[in-house]
Amino acid sequence: MSAHGPALELAGITKRFGDTTAVEGVDLRVNFGAVHVLLGENGAGKTTLLRIAAGLLPPDEGRVVIPLTSSAAAAQPSTAGATRISLVHQHFSAVPALTVAENVALGRGGLLSRFNPGAIADELAALHRETGLVLPPPNTRVADLEVAEQQRVEIAKALLKRPGILMLDEPTSTLSPDAGRDLYRWLGEYAAGGHAVVVVTHRISDALAFGTDVTVLRHGRVALRAPRSATNERELLDAMFGAELEFAPDPASADAAAEGTDGRPVVIALRGAGYRDDRGVEHVANATLDIRAGEIVGVAGIDRSGHSALLRLAAGRIRPTSGSVVRGSTVAFVPEDRLRDALIGELSLEENFLLRGSAERRGWVSSAEGRAKTAAAMSAYAVRATDTLVPAAELSGGNQQRFVLSRELADQPRALVAEHPTRGLDARSGGFVRQALRSMRERGGAVLLYSADIDELLAMADRIVVCHRGRVIAVSRDRAAIARAMAGTA
Amino acid sequence: MRLLGAARYFARTTLPAVAVGAGLIGILGVVIALAGHDAGDALISGAQAAFGSSDALISATLKRATPLMWLGLAVAVAFRAGVLNIGAEGQFLVGAVCASAAGLYLPELPGVGGPLIVLAAGALGGMAWAGSAGWLLRRHGVNEVVSTLLLNLLASQLVGYLVRGPLQEPSRTYPQSSAVPEYFRVPLLLDGYRLHAGFLLAILAAGIIALLTYRHAIGFRWRVVGLGPLAAESAGLIDVGATRVRVLLLSGAFAGIAGAGELAGVTYSLFEGLSPGYGYTAIAVALIARLHPIGLLASAIAFGALGAAGDGMQRNSGVPADLTVVVSAGAILAVLAYPYVRARWAVMNPATDPPATDRAANA
Numbered sequence: 001m002s003a004h005g006p007a008l009e010l011a012g013i014t015k016r017f018g019d020t021t022a023v024e025g026v027d028l029r030v031n032f033g034a035v036h037v038l039l040g041e042n043g044a045g046k047t048t049l050l051r052i053a054a055g056l057l058p059p060d061e062g063r064v065v066i067p068l069t070s071s072a073a074a075a076q077p078s079t080a081g082a083t084r085i086s087l088v089h090q091h092f093s094a095v096p097a098l099t100v101a102e103n104v105a106l107g108r109g110g111l112l113s114r115f116n117p118g119a120i121a122d123e124l125a126a127l128h129r130e131t132g133l134v135l136p137p138p139n140t141r142v143a144d145l146e147v148a149e150q151q152r153v154e155i156a157k158a159l160l161k162r163p164g165i166l167m168l169d170e171p172t173s174t175l176s177p178d179a180g181r182d183l184y185r186w187l188g189e190y191a192a193g194g195h196a197v198v199v200v201t202h203r204i205s206d207a208l209a210f211g212t213d214v215t216v217l218r219h220g221r222v223a224l225r226a227p228r229s230a231t232n233e234r235e236l237l238d239a240m241f242g243a244e245l246e247f248a249p250d251p252a253s254a255d256a257a258a259e260g261t262d263g264r265p266v267v268i269a270l271r272g273a274g275y276r277d278d279r280g281v282e283h284v285a286n287a288t289l290d291i292r293a294g295e296i297v298g299v300a301g302i303d304r305s306g307h308s309a310l311l312r313l314a315a316g317r318i319r320p321t322s323g324s325v326v327r328g329s330t331v332a333f334v335p336e337d338r339l340r341d342a343l344i345g346e347l348s349l350e351e352n353f354l355l356r357g358s359a360e361r362r363g364w365v366s367s368a369e370g371r372a373k374t375a376a377a378m379s380a381y382a383v384r385a386t387d388t389l390v391p392a393a394e395l396s397g398g399n400q401q402r403f404v405l406s407r408e409l410a411d412q413p414r415a416l417v418a419e420h421p422t423r424g425l426d427a428r429s430g431g432f433v434r435q436a437l438r439s440m441r442e443r444g445g446a447v448l449l450y451s452a453d454i455d456e457l458l459a460m461a462d463r464i465v466v467c468h469r470g471r472v473i474a475v476s477r478d479r480a481a482i483a484r485a486m487a488g489t490a
Numbered sequence: 491m492r493l494l495g496a497a498r499y500f501a502r503t504t505l506p507a508v509a510v511g512a513g514l515i516g517i518l519g520v521v522i523a524l525a526g527h528d529a530g531d532a533l534i535s536g537a538q539a540a541f542g543s544s545d546a547l548i549s550a551t552l553k554r555a556t557p558l559m560w561l562g563l564a565v566a567v568a569f570r571a572g573v574l575n576i577g578a579e580g581q582f583l584v585g586a587v588c589a590s591a592a593g594l595y596l597p598e599l600p601g602v603g604g605p606l607i608v609l610a611a612g613a614l615g616g617m618a619w620a621g622s623a624g625w626l627l628r629r630h631g632v633n634e635v636v637s638t639l640l641l642n643l644l645a646s647q648l649v650g651y652l653v654r655g656p657l658q659e660p661s662r663t664y665p666q667s668s669a670v671p672e673y674f675r676v677p678l679l680l681d682g683y684r685l686h687a688g689f690l691l692a693i694l695a696a697g698i699i700a701l702l703t704y705r706h707a708i709g710f711r712w713r714v715v716g717l718g719p720l721a722a723e724s725a726g727l728i729d730v731g732a733t734r735v736r737v738l739l740l741s742g743a744f745a746g747i748a749g750a751g752e753l754a755g756v757t758y759s760l761f762e763g764l765s766p767g768y769g770y771t772a773i774a775v776a777l778i779a780r781l782h783p784i785g786l787l788a789s790a791i792a793f794g795a796l797g798a799a800g801d802g803m804q805r806n807s808g809v810p811a812d813l814t815v816v817v818s819a820g821a822i823l824a825v826l827a828y829p830y831v832r833a834r835w836a837v838m839n840p841a842t843d844p845p846a847t848d849r850a851a852n853a
Binding site for chain 2: 316333335341342343344354357359360361362364365
């Protein structure tokens with residue numbers, strides 16, 4: 001009984017959606033004891049392949065073989081001969097109205113089993129000790145959690161099933177670098193204990209640092225398949241992007257703008273602005289901040305520091321409950337959760353394009369005009385889709401984000417608020433987004449940018465403020481200063 | 491090309507209703523047989539009562555379809571925007587009450603159409619009834635499913651009180667109001683048939699709503715609010731709460747017009763059994779048409795025929811008309827199961843494309 005036998009084999013997998021071939025002739029072999037990294041840029045077919053492997057999507061061609069007897073199965077009586085596959089989705093499936101513990105209890109046990117929050121809390125605490133995964137208190141409502149915490153709950157739910165094969169779709173896209181490292185470290189130990197782990201990511205550094213085996217997908221085909229020890233960064237980059245790598249990692253080149261923007265007009269002005277939600281929870285207190293034409297103001301902050309309310313105040317998506325926010329123009333807004341706050345998955349791209357400012361829209365909706373405008377904006381931002389009638393949900397994450405940008409920036413607004421706009425994007429799409437923000441600044445636009453990635457802020461922003469417990473603190477463009485302010489030890 | 495487009499449009503909007511209807515007639519036969527009656531005989535007398543003559547078709551089927559069209563529109567408009575108005579029944583009754591009061595107490599105004607006054611009164615009544623649920627939703631966050639449903643009970647009690655009190659006919663013998671005077675009655679469309687002008691107005695209204703829904707910014711906002719309220723708020727800057735209340739008011743107005751039309755075009759007087767559950771049937775009417783304003787005209791006629799057939803079977807074959815309720819229930823179940831069955835079908839037959847989902851219709 002080897003701890004390194006095959007856990008999962010895919011042979012000649014092909015999957016089409018309409019005219020689009022998502023995955024073509026892919027072979028994949030995942031072994032017990034290994035962290036198998038599935039690498040590829042947005043739209044390369046990673047998620048489709050993962051869903052096929054997990055049995056959520058039937059392939060058009062090819063086979064999925066999951067050997068019945070396995071070391072993991074033998075080691076775990078609960079799995080009783082079948083290898084259990086657990087998939088952590090990139091988008092969340094927790095019920096917002098329920099608490100963390102209730103979400104964990106969902107789908108467990110029989111009709112008559114009792115809900116025991118205490119036992120679940122203990123389980124989660126044990127999981128925390130075991131994995132280093134930082135979880136919110138079990139009695140918090142999921143709706144009250146920020147994105148990163150919600151994702152950790154998703155991961156916890158999958159881990160609690162003690163799967164033989166654990167699959168994760170972009171698990172670190174919302175975790176802090178430290179939490180990501182902890183997760184990977186745990187994944188490595190977990191795999192070494194005789195389980196199989198499949199991680200879908202676009203981060204080459206993750207693959208190199210934590211992978212055992214790497215498979216690179218490019219345009220739905222396998223571009224490279226190698227053990228980690230037999231490959232390197234250059235080779236992976238070439239496999240992912242071919243020779244067309246357009247957006248290299250950004251040089252920290254914001255110094256050009258350091259000449260000072262004080263004389264430029266203020267486009268968005270927060271004057272002692274505060275925000276309390278309906279339940280009286282204070283998200284932002286007494287925030288004063290000017291965002292001027294021709295600058296990018298960076299916002300850093302850990303989860304629940306109030307940055308998301310700050311951005312929405314600046315964008316005019318919520319009204320301050322104290323103080324004032326003055327905007328010199330309408331503000332384009334790119335929210336973090338694209339599919340919830342920016343797009344309606346069921347509607348066509350054309351209709352999603354019309355969505356912007358639709359409260360003000362009057363009269364008949366001309367489809368020819370809307371189509372032309374949508375198509376023009378889409379081609380300007382390299383949105384890949386067969387036509388403008390495709391439902392937004394069918395685009396890959398990077399394409400969705402480019403589409404949102406194309407829409408928000410279509411009529412050349414003077415101000416843009418962007419909330420972690422590179423979240424979950426590969427290097428190329430991320431570079432594209434950053435380029436769009438920079439050209440906005442060069443046009444004289446005012447940009448407020450939140451990112452969970454300090455390096456991105458340092459590379460992009462002319463000034464940086466940190467949110468900590470609802471307070472907005474101006475800091476120097478210095479990594480250590482930012483980190484201290486985020487942690488509240490400044 | 492254009493013809494093909496029209497055929498597809500018909501297939502998408504009308505065909506599902508026809509198919510469901512055909513299946514349900516089979517179920518009805520089985521139910522009748524199980525209840526110990528001669529299914530063939532009953533179905534034939536039912537069919538005759540619904541379609542057997544121009545009188546059956548117009549004075550029974552289409553007459554019954556008229557309130558279902560208005561009420562179906564009321565339900566479809568609300569559901570489209572994610573507002574689950576279950577209260578069309580109550581709004582219908584209040585519309586009828588207001589129409590009756592207007593017809594009985596308002597003076598005749600030469601130069602102004604009496605029917606328009608009565609229908610407007612009905613629309614206002616339905617709007618007010620729905621508006622109270624809207625106020626509860628907006629001000630106190632009361633779920634509209636609960637409030638509109640409870641307001642139905644209140645409305646039927648209101649009718650019961652009025653026809654024994656303030657609106658009772660002068661002889662105080664029967665629990666009903668006097669008939670509204672000629673001037674206020676909605677005119678009949680054809681001599682000798684009991685189909686009033688509200689039927690044509692419903693078709694007109696459905697056309698307008700279809701245009702608004704699919705071609706106009708107003709209807710676009712309804713759909714957006716129904717499909718993705720958070721995106722509507724964040725990306726569209728739409729006031730989702732206000733939009734929902736407005737839609738609820740419009741829905742109530744349609745339901746109120748249905749009630750006013752029934753009163754001023756069919757019964758002329760108010761009594762407790764004015765609606766044989768039209769407001770609930772309308773939910774099935776709208777859902778079977780997948781909330782499509784034109785499609786629901788067809789499903790309203792189908793349900794109108796079912797009602798007429800039920801009456802006919804009871805008259806001629808002694809089969810209780812209530813058995814047709816089984817069919818209505820079956821129709822609702824079929825509609826509710828549809829998205830699930832379709833999703834299963836997509837999984838079992840991977841060759842076909844994944845189905846587009848229609849969240850508003852499932853809600």
